[in-house]
Amino acid sequence: MVKVNxxxxxxxxMLSLKDFSGYEIKKTMQASTSFFWRETDSSxxxxxxxxxxxxxxxxxxxxxxxxxxxxxxxTGKGKKAFKEWLEIPSEPVKPRNELLLKLFFGNHAKSEIxxxxxxxxxNQLVELGEVYRGVCADISKEYKNSPNLPYWLIxxxxxxxxxxxxxxxxxxxxxQLKKISKGKK
Amino acid sequence: MVKVNxxxxxxxxMLSLKDFSGYEIKKTMQASTSFFWRETDSSxxxxxxxxxxxxxxxxxxxxxxxxxxxxxxxTGKGKKAFKEWLEIPSEPVKPRNELLLKLFFGNHAKSEIxxxxxxxxxNQLVELGEVYRGVCADISKEYKNSPNLPYWLIxxxxxxxxxxxxxxxxxxxxxQLKKISKGKK
DNA sequence: TTTGGCATGTAATCCGTTACATGATTAG
DNA sequence: CTAATCATGTAACGGATTACATGCCAAA
Numbered sequence: 001m002v003k004v005n006x007x008x009x010x011x012x013x014m015l016s017l018k019d020f021s022g023y024e025i026k027k028t029m030q031a032s033t034s035f036f037w038r039e040t041d042s043s044x045x046x047x048x049x050x051x052x053x054x055x056x057x058x059x060x061x062x063x064x065x066x067x068x069x070x071x072x073x074x075t076g077k078g079k080k081a082f083k084e085w086l087e088i089p090s091e092p093v094k095p096r097n098e099l100l101l102k103l104f105f106g107n108h109a110k111s112e113i114x115x116x117x118x119x120x121x122x123n124q125l126v127e128l129g130e131v132y133r134g135v136c137a138d139i140s141k142e143y144k145n146s147p148n149l150p151y152w153l154i155x156x157x158x159x160x161x162x163x164x165x166x167x168x169x170x171x172x173x174x175x176q177l178k179k180i181s182k183g184k185k
Numbered sequence: 186m187v188k189v190n191x192x193x194x195x196x197x198x199m200l201s202l203k204d205f206s207g208y209e210i211k212k213t214m215q216a217s218t219s220f221f222w223r224e225t226d227s228s229x230x231x232x233x234x235x236x237x238x239x240x241x242x243x244x245x246x247x248x249x250x251x252x253x254x255x256x257x258x259x260t261g262k263g264k265k266a267f268k269e270w271l272e273i274p275s276e277p278v279k280p281r282n283e284l285l286l287k288l289f290f291g292n293h294a295k296s297e298i299x300x301x302x303x304x305x306x307x308n309q310l311v312e313l314g315e316v317y318r319g320v321c322a323d324i325s326k327e328y329k330n331s332p333n334l335p336y337w338l339i340x341x342x343x344x345x346x347x348x349x350x351x352x353x354x355x356x357x358x359x360x361q362l363k364k365i366s367k368g369k370k
Numbered sequence: 371t372t373t374g375g376c377a378t379g380t381a382a383t384c385c386g387t388t389a390c391a392t393g394a395t396t397a398g
Numbered sequence: 399c400t401a402a403t404c405a406t407g408t409a410a411c412g413g414a415t416t417a418c419a420t421g422c423c424a425a426a
Contacts, residue, residue: 005384005385006281006283006286006385007385009286013286013289013293016290016293017290021405022405022406023404023406027404036280036285036289037280037282037285037286037289040386040387041405041407042386042389042407042408042409043385043386043387044406045405045406045407045408046407049407068394068405068406069406070405070406082293083294086287086290086291086293086294086298087294089302090284090286090302092309093280093282093283094223095220095221095222095278095280096221096222096223096278097221097278097343098191098276098278099275100218100222100340101191101195101198101221101275102271102275103336103339104217104218104222104336104337105198105201105202105271105336106271106336106339107333107335107336108198108201108268108271109272113271113272114336117274117275147292148292150292150365151288151289151290151292151299152289154288154291154358154361154362155289157354157358158282158285158354161351161353161357162347162351162354165346165349165350166346168346169343172342173339173342176335176338176339177339180335190412190413191413192413192414206378207377207378208378211377225415225416226377226379227380227415227416227417228413229378230377230379230380231379231380234379253377253378253422254377254378255378
């Protein structure tokens, strides 16, 4: 079982949409895939160099308003490698959820602690849900005729359904934790 | 922002439930927390040694049926460190979902590919849901009077709600992908 | 007798993050 | 003028996984 680097495919994928500089990839990912995939800039730049060496992408010096940058485009070889990756099965996510770990041992802490954690999480979820709705409205308008739009909405739907499920869980859990702390009195 | 090692707290937490050998921790985690937290044995053994050096746990040579092993128990100092960790906020999960990444770029592949990926995922979810139901029934009986049970059920409920949401998403997505591929013909 | 589970570890690698570093441009 | 954003990187660290290694016991 060899471990393969997946950052490369995320970057190749971005470049399959259109040409980007490293900085633009970072920005675009933050605005689009960051809910399920993120790269740090210190992974993007070295990877772009690596991909260029392997001739999967090629970079061109470019400049916008006197500010220089390097813009990359995907090569035929890069497209082929990317498509091959698209076809192979995905590795299952191996989550590490610290909040759940804490709750698992919740009996060892004061009950208000767990409650506080869950309430904080709930607040984050509400915010996140609003972001999703905003993004959904934005891209539905902006990319109305893009063949990519349906796929992007599929990933958004995943986020939205999971936020909904998580909110449900928070409500269940808060109720349950309150019941436990009442029973202890 | 210092990066803290969380394996240590997972292990301390296990030892806060009862005494364990390294191997037992591994086995118990596989059966209980593996849906949201897992450790590999090559992280458990060195960490137990480290924790012992720090006097957060202490190990005793033990033997079962002639087979020797080292069984660890948590110290007062260890309990204190663990409880402190329980109180601090959790780091948000930063997911990397390869399946979603592939679907995001789905327009660049044949539509059957994405469909296959989602259907595979759906099958895994059905299995997982059955496992959850089994575990739920088992522990509800076995730990009927344990004060830990409600907390364990809380983490299970998280899993169940998310499986349900994921199944919903699969169904939505399969429908959507079929619509797209029909439109292309 | 041989397979599988019990039991404990080391070594190597690699991925990802954090911190560090630099400098130009533009908007307020 | 100064803060924010654009823009591109390097270095170091540490955590997590994989492969490697060993050996006993029990059951089939």
